[in-house]
Amino acid sequence: MPRKVVSGPDYDDDYADYEDYEDDYDDYDETGYADVKPPVKEKESSKKSSNAVPVLWKCSMCTFDNHETMVYCEMCGVFRESFVKSGKDVSIKESVNGISNNSGTSALSNSDSTKMPAKTSTTNFDGDSERKYASTSHDKVNSTQLASIGSSSSTGKKKQPVISDNNVPIERTPQLIADHFQLKEDQGSSSRASSSAQNKGSMETLSSDISQLSIERNNVNVAQPLPEEYKPEGWMLADQESGVLSQLNLAIVGHVDSGKSTLSGRLLHLLGKISKRDMHKNEKEAKEKGKGSFAYAWAMDESTEERARGVTMTVAVAYLETKKYRVVLLDSPGHKDFVPNLISGATQADAAILVVDASTGSFESGMDGEGGKSVGQTKEHAQLIRSFGVEQLIVAVNKMDAIGYSKDRLEFIKVSRVVSLGCYRLLAASFSGCFKAPHSSYM
Numbered sequence: 001m002p003r004k005v006v007s008g009p010d011y012d013d014d015y016a017d018y019e020d021y022e023d024d025y026d027d028y029d030e031t032g033y034a035d036v037k038p039p040v041k042e043k044e045s046s047k048k049s050s051n052a053v054p055v056l057w058k059c060s061m062c063t064f065d066n067h068e069t070m071v072y073c074e075m076c077g078v079f080r081e082s083f084v085k086s087g088k089d090v091s092i093k094e095s096v097n098g099i100s101n102n103s104g105t106s107a108l109s110n111s112d113s114t115k116m117p118a119k120t121s122t123t124n125f126d127g128d129s130e131r132k133y134a135s136t137s138h139d140k141v142n143s144t145q146l147a148s149i150g151s152s153s154s155t156g157k158k159k160q161p162v163i164s165d166n167n168v169p170i171e172r173t174p175q176l177i178a179d180h181f182q183l184k185e186d187q188g189s190s191s192r193a194s195s196s197a198q199n200k201g202s203m204e205t206l207s208s209d210i211s212q213l214s215i216e217r218n219n220v221n222v223a224q225p226l227p228e229e230y231k232p233e234g235w236m237l238a239d240q241e242s243g244v245l246s247q248l249n250l251a252i253v254g255h256v257d258s259g260k261s262t263l264s265g266r267l268l269h270l271l272g273k274i275s276k277r278d279m280h281k282n283e284k285e286a287k288e289k290g291k292g293s294f295a296y297a298w299a300m301d302e303s304t305e306e307r308a309r310g311v312t313m314t315v316a317v318a319y320l321e322t323k324k325y326r327v328v329l330l331d332s333p334g335h336k337d338f339v340p341n342l343i344s345g346a347t348q349a350d351a352a353i354l355v356v357d358a359s360t361g362s363f364e365s366g367m368d369g370e371g372g373k374s375v376g377q378t379k380e381h382a383q384l385i386r387s388f389g390v391e392q393l394i395v396a397v398n399k400m401d402a403i404g405y406s407k408d409r410l411e412f413i414k415v416s417r418v419v420s421l422g423c424y425r426l427l428a429a430s431f432s433g434c435f436k437a438p439h440s441s442y443m
């Protein structure tokens with residue numbers, strides 16, 4: 001509760017607040033608190049009845065001059081010292097039942113700070129918050145405890161004495177307050193008992209309602225939806241059951257000019273992936289530019305630069321289908337300048353075709369490098385594709401036409417140390433599906 005300390009020039013200002021307070025009391029009268037009369041009017045009536053100068057006592061806390069009849073400070077609520085010391089001398093002018101219900105209550109025990117008005121609630125005596133306060137902080141108020149009774153204080157307004165029906169201020173004595181609290185305790189216990197009884201009745205009603213609800217729910221024929229039969233999604237099914245082809249990334253690698261693009265174009269043409277019109281166009285344009293042998297390769301090498309240089313520069317992508325797979329052809333560049341592009345395609349590969357040029361000198365160059373003193377690209381690509389986890393490799397011995405389909409040359413190539421390492425030895429290690437049938441893209 002905010003305490004008002006009147007001092008100095010603010011005194012007049014505070015009295016201006018008192019004027020406002022009178023207005024507030026008029027409002028209270030209109031809202032049903034007709035029994036409560038403002039103390040100012042009471043003072044005026046007292047003045048009218050007696051012209052004698054009232055005896056004042058000064059509050060030890062806020063030095064406010066209070067009327068002799070006041071047992072506590074009108075300003076800050078602190079009890080008059082003489083009253084505290086000899087409370088038994090103060091007479092009880094009104095019984096407990098005469099206390100207005102509009103009044104609030106505050107109690108302060110000796111253990112609290114001296115003469116500090118205790119916190120009061122905004123509710124009246126019968127309010128719950130008041131009951132909680134009394135039961136928690138001050139379960140019992142005896143004659144040794146200081147108590148004050150005033151109006152609601154949480155609004156910051158001046159404490160007012162409780163006014164009886166005959167407009168005589170009730171002087172609160174310790175005994176009066178103790179009796180009052182005892183009365184409220186009894187009322188609180190009785191109200192709690194009645195409340196408990198009411199709660200018990202409510203609980204019984206609720207439990208019966210709940211049981212009825214459960215019975216009603218059991219009687220209602222709720223159509224429970226049957227759990228749907230589990231159906232796996234398409235991607236979970238095997239290829240044969242779903243009819244969806246699995247994707248197979250097939251990288252075409254090998255020595256530069258070994259015929260990778262030509263082999264890919266030939267394969268697409270045989271499978272009908274290249275229309276006759278496009279094939280005729282490629283043959284015509286390649287012939288016009290003096291590169292007639294690249295007609296199939298242009299199906300993959302579509303850029304102007306690639307066609308002009310006659311080399312694959314980027315990974316060309318084409319699609320074809322088998323009975324089980326949707327094959328993605330990744331035609332990789334064989335030139336050493338584009339090895340990074342080769343690697344980008346090789347990292348995506350599930351399987352690979354290693355194209356070997358069977359023509360004289362080209363095969364040896366691809367195995368042992370130029371002059372037979374280094375590692376050729378055929379061997380490099382085989383090792384590279386294996387390092388990316390590709391375990392299925394087809395070795396396509398190409399350009400057989402260039403060697404006249406020589407069986408001896410084919411056997412030489414097959415048993416050669418490098419090809420045997422790339423095919424048979426690797427097959428023995430982890431590779432599978434080696435394609436050893438000699439063929440030519442021109443066949």
Ligand SMILES: Nc1nc2c(ncn2[C@@H]2O[C@H](COP(=O)(O)OP(=O)(O)OP(=O)(O)O)[C@@H](O)[C@H]2O)c(=O)[nH]1
Nearest residue numbers: 256257258259260261262293311312334399441442
């Ligand atoms: N004689 C003959 N020549 C072929 C065969 N396959 C490809 N060639 C020729 O080999 C040359 C290179 O063919 P490409 O298909 O471009 O070879 P590549 O491996 O794709 O070349 P890069 O991608 O640049 O490494 C072309 O002139 C082709 O005509 C074949 O089976 N026989």
